[in-house]
């Protein structure tokens with residue numbers, strides 16, 4: 001029996017790349033999967049195709065004996081995400097986890113970025129993640145208030161660009177950083193209702209990674225950049241078993257899962273007067289805080 005037998009999971013952007021791998025692994029573990037995807041290009045434009053990538057994923061799951069349905073709502077559609085949660089519960093009788101994975105990139109240096117490219121990328125990642133999460137959490141809160149046992153799981157997708165920064169990804173990286181923070185906030189707010197929220201930071205040779213100049217190993221028995229490498233972590237986070245872990249960021253790099261820690265407070269410079277800091281003392285004070293030699297000394 002799989003780890004997710006009887007659980008119902010929505011995966012956004014489930015038609016391609018990482019989302020497709022997540023759907024397949026979730027189904028392999030026994031979950032009923034709603035494969036949400038708009039079939040957009042890498043840069044978020046519509047693509048023509050007789051069979052949407054999400055339909056192909058559903059067929060693959062069904063051929064392997066699993067249960068899945070397609071959904072074509074954009075994650076940026078706030079009310080559409082409410083309707084998706086409602087439809088899922090009607091169709092499968094419940095909802096246990098959401099995997100927020102949909103997205104696209106429009107890389108530019110900030111100085112060359114258009115308002116449209118900023119808004120579109122922030123919307124698909126940050127607003128899209130918040131929208132589905134908000135409506136799933138409302139469902140779980142209502143279930144909890146009715147006295148039902150809730151084991152809700154929110155999985156979000158952050159990235160190295162959001163956690164550590166990357167040149168040319170000011171829109172994408174700031175949205176991804178905010179998503180890591182959002183996971184922590186949702187974890188705090190939903191703890192009382194039996195819901196956890198965690199973020200994964202994958203590294204995979206999808207069309208997205210290829211666009212920034214990296215590709216898979218190709219031809220080797222095991223590919224460290226295979227999108228499927230991140231999916232077991234996503235599947236485990238969707239399970240009842242992961243209920244003790246919330247508000248964390250897990251980076252999946254090849255065959256290794258790492259714990260990423262958030263902001264930390266380090267050191268301190270206290271005013272010399274014992275009262276408020278003055279602008280005048282900060283030239284030296286901040287240098288001390290960062291361990292930099294005082295101005296005028298060799299190498300400073």
Ligand SMILES: NC(=O)c1ccc[n+]([C@@H]2O[C@H](COP(=O)([O-])OP(=O)(O)OC[C@H]3O[C@@H](n4cnc5c(N)ncnc54)[C@H](O)[C@@H]3O)[C@@H](O)[C@H]2O)c1
Nearest residue numbers: 013016017018038039040074075102103159203204206208
């Ligand atoms: N590939 C990597 O190395 C990497 C690294 C860090 C984070 N990520 C993140 O992982 C996620 C998946 O990336 P990928 O590399 O598989 O990309 P991908 O382009 O292969 O897949 C993204 C999917 O999202 C869908 N999508 C786009 N906009 C949508 C919308 N509004 N509503 C519903 N679906 C929509 C697309 O149609 C596509 O199928 C993204 O959030 C990405 O930022 C990827």
